[in-house]
Structure formats: structure tokens, C-alpha cells
């Protein structure tokens with residue numbers, strides 16, 4: 001289905017980007033490299049169905065992988081930052097950089113990208129999730145709540 005956008009009649013002074021970097025790469029069991037345009041709630045359902053824990057809360061949150069990392073979203077005692085290994089960005093001068101989560105300072109609904117002067121976009125994110133027999137159960141309880 002085509003996305004729908006509404007704009008004020010007076011226009012919009014800025015750049016609107018429809019992010020279609022929506023690949024999903026399974027690096028090894030529990031390690032997912034995602035394009036930043038991939039839908040976060042879809043990822044939450046997929047990795048839980050595959051038996052990996054860490055993103056059960058994702059199934060209830062709308063947005064793209066890039067958008068939710070930028071906002072450091074969380075719910076139900078989980079936060080996206082805890083499931084991240086690396087984040088790939090493109091800088092204003094066109095350089096591709098791989099950043100390690102351990103080198104980045106996240107806070108409540110806050111990521112270092114919000115203050116990064118030379119950021120153009122987050123382009124990919126690698127998540128590292130742990131196997132869990134009860135992940136599906138946790139997700140169902142969360143969605144019910």
C-alpha cells in the first residue's frame with residue numbers, strides 16, 4: 001500500500017525522505033543486520049517467532065529501525081539500545097561509518113544522533129539477541145497488556 005502524507009497548504013520547508021533501505025540479513029542465529037527503513041514492529045514479531053529475546057516490545061511500536069534507534073525507544077522494561085551491536089551511518093560528507101554501541105552514550109529516549117552535527121542518516125543497525133524459550137510468551141503478555 002502506498003504511504004499517505006498530509007501537508008499544510010502553506011507547504012513544508014524541508015526535505016522529506018521515504019526510507020526504503022529495508023533489507024534483513026541474518027548474520028548468525030540471533031544476529032540481525034537491518035536496513036534502517038525496515039519496520040520495527042515487523043522485526044519484533046520476526047525475531048520473537050524465531051525464538052530470540054530482546055525486542056519483544058518492538059511488536060507494539062510503530063516506526064522504522066532508523067527512527068526508533070534515533071529516539072532510543074523502549075517499553076515494558078526493555079530499551080532498543082540494549083539489543084544493539086553496531087549502527088551504520090552516512091555522514092554529511094558522504095562517509096559510511098560503523099559505530100559500536102559500547103562507544104555511544106544513550107539516555108532515556110535519547111541517542112547521540114540527536115546532537116550529531118555531521119549525521120545525514122542511520123542506514124543500518126545490527127542487533128544481537130539471545131535465545132529464549134519463553135520469548136513468545138513474553139511478547140503475548142506484553143501485547144495483551
Ligand SMILES: Cc1cc2nc3c(=O)[nH]c(=O)nc-3n(C[C@H](O)[C@H](O)[C@H](O)COP(=O)(O)OP(=O)(O)OC[C@H]3O[C@@H](n4cnc5c(N)ncnc54)[C@H](O)[C@@H]3O)c2cc1C
Nearest residue numbers: 036061062063064066067068070071072073074075121122
Ligand atoms: C501508537 C504509538 C505507540 C508508541 N509507543 C511507543 C513506546 O511504547 N515507546 C517509545 O519509546 N515510543 C513509542 N512511540 C513513539 C514512536 O514509535 C517513535 O518515536 C519512533 O521513533 C518513530 O519512528 P519513525 O521511523 O516513524 O521516525 P520519525 O517519527 O519519522 O522520526 C523520529 C526522529 O528520528 C529521525 N530519523 C528517522 N529515521 C532516521 C534515520 N534513518 N536516520 C537518522 N534519523 C532518523 C527523524 O528525523 C526524527 O527526528 C509510539 C508511537 C505511536 C504512534
